[in-house]
Amino acid sequence: MRLRIVAVVVATSSLVLVSFLLPLALVLRTLAADRAVSAAMAQTQSLAPLVTSLPARSLRLTVAQVNAGSSTPVTVFLPDGTVIGSPAATSPSIELAKHGASFSTAVAGGVEVLVAVDGLPGGTAVIRSFVPDTELHHGVARAWLLLLAVGAFLLVLSVVVADQLARSLVRPLIAVAQAAERLAAGDLSARAAVAGPPEVRLAGTGLNRLAMRIGDLLARERESVADLSHRLRTPLTALRIDAESLRDIRLIDDVAMMERTVSEIIREARHQRGEARGMPCDASQVIAERAAFWRPLAEDQERQMRVSVPPDRALVQASRDDLAACADVLLENVFTHTPEGAGLTVRVSHRAGGGAWLVVSDDGPGFPPGGLRRGVSGAGSTGLGLDIARRVAEESGGTLAIGQSPSGGGRVALSLGGPPGSDGPPRRRFTRGLPRTAAGPGP
CATH class of the missing domain: 3.30.565.10 (Histidine kinase-like ATPase, C-terminal domain)
Structure with missing residues (x-):
């Protein structure tokens, strides 16, 4: 019973932890990706005013400084076809951004963030920031390991609590079963400890009352048999006197044996079950x-x-x-x-x-x-x-x-x-x- 209770608690706890931790792990992964994309978007938008105000040489130096201290390389596509910053090929997404659309899209190896900059003489410039997969998933593995450790700790804690709960249920039941075994073996002094949940205490109380009732019935039965056997002593005594007056040795022996038998019945009726019954x-x-x-x-x-x-x-x-x-x-x-x-x-x-x-x-x-x-x-x-x-x-x-x-x-x-x-x-x-x-x- 104890193992079954622990198994049920482990199964229930596992289902609860999986239903809670799995969505949480996916949410953490999504949050990490959104955080990286948002950071790249903010970095790209901070360069938009500089693209419209700085000359090409100063803009090149600024973009180089940004790329030197950032894990998300930035590329600026000017309307005249000049590419400033990290080398990148012109893709259909960049062509779409030249029409004034700013967006982010998934590409091979990561996500690129595109910001369209209007107000240049030659048309629309595009600022591209590339977020690699390593940056998108940065810190996710560590968060997942932490969640796994928390889940394992909660599972172990649930096992410990379930084991203690099972012990509190099983120990009183074992005590009741042991008392019942002792009663079955003839030990009428056996009593069950009244402890544990209300139902177990009720069972222990009922077993103790049953043991007391059995003892009372057996004691009454022994006394009744002893009393009935004792009543035979008077007619046996009279029969022995008559036999002695007849001087019949065989009859006297028979009466003496009957007296011994009645005495043995009285002794047997009064002795407790399980006591020594004589020598071999x-x-x-x-x-x-x-x-x-x-x-x-x-x-x-x-x-x-x-x-x-x-x-x-x-x-x-x-x-x-x-x-x-x-x-x-x-x-x-x-x-x-x-x-x-x-x-x-x-x-x-x-x-x-x-x-x-x-x-x-x-x-x-x-x-x-x-x-x-x-x-x-x-x-x-x-x-x-x-x-x-x-x-x-x-x-x-x-x-x-x-x-x-x-x-x-x-x-x-x-x-x-x-x-x-x-x-x-x-x-x-x-x-x-x-x-x-x-x-x-x-x-």
Whole structure:
């Protein structure tokens, strides 16, 4: 924008300077020529009384003195044909002047000024003064150079002024854009400096009000989620007391996990976006533990549950609780939306460049046509499960992909990014020609 403003000002200034200086240069040239011709005319007319009063010898000396100190040579044509002064040929213009006409005319190399002098016994004498081109254009080149210098100075001045004007316009806009970028990156404390022209100040004020409004809405949303989650503590406490009275260790563990989940929801709802989300975890260990948790239910429903995790560590940039919640969501979807007896596969493998792949596939009917949308479900669920898995994958630097398994069922593949400094999977150890890991290199 700054360069465009400067370019517009330069173009406009150039047009104004050309339209002003070009006619002025032509006027100066015309004035110089008129000045030279007028001077020659005055010199010629001053000799007219001498032509009628002086004898030929005295007139010759006078004309010689005039020519000696003048750049415009003078020639006197007497009626008897005598030529006094600078040699000059008799031209049709001189013949015309002998009839009593005084005028100036352009000839080769300059302008000649002719003055007719009456009152001589033999007829009319003619005084000729020749003004060369050098005299006609004397001082014009210097005047043009001066005009050119003035025009260049004005053009440079206009560029400087336009640049300062553009800076005063662009700097507030850049500040507003930077504040908007910081807001987009999650920095809700970013504010734009209210400066510059009224329109820019209005935009900055509007952006600041928008930032304050976003902060208020997010704070209200976090508090609402935290309050709603906190209300679950009372029924969970009662449920834990009932479970302890039944002395069912598995039920007690389930209730304790639910309490931890609710606490994590409260903490997550209250934390600002962009804060640290926990230490990296070992995806192999977490997925193996969650698969062992769900295996009894698979056996009760006569499902074939295949689990494949690498024997070495697969570090991912996700907290243990987030990854466990993600695995529970994917496995719960399989148990909820596929018929009993449908098998499933859970596979973890190293990802090139660091991180891991988590793939959960089943032998059920697959995902409905048209895809899935957040908050929409046709099977009695909230429709947020896969969105939670997607969020965990994206926050780790990965992605989520939904597809079809080889058996025609559903397939969810999560790409989980590795922690900073990870450079991909470790070297595999081979025993008798077979890799120790049961998982392939990709999803």
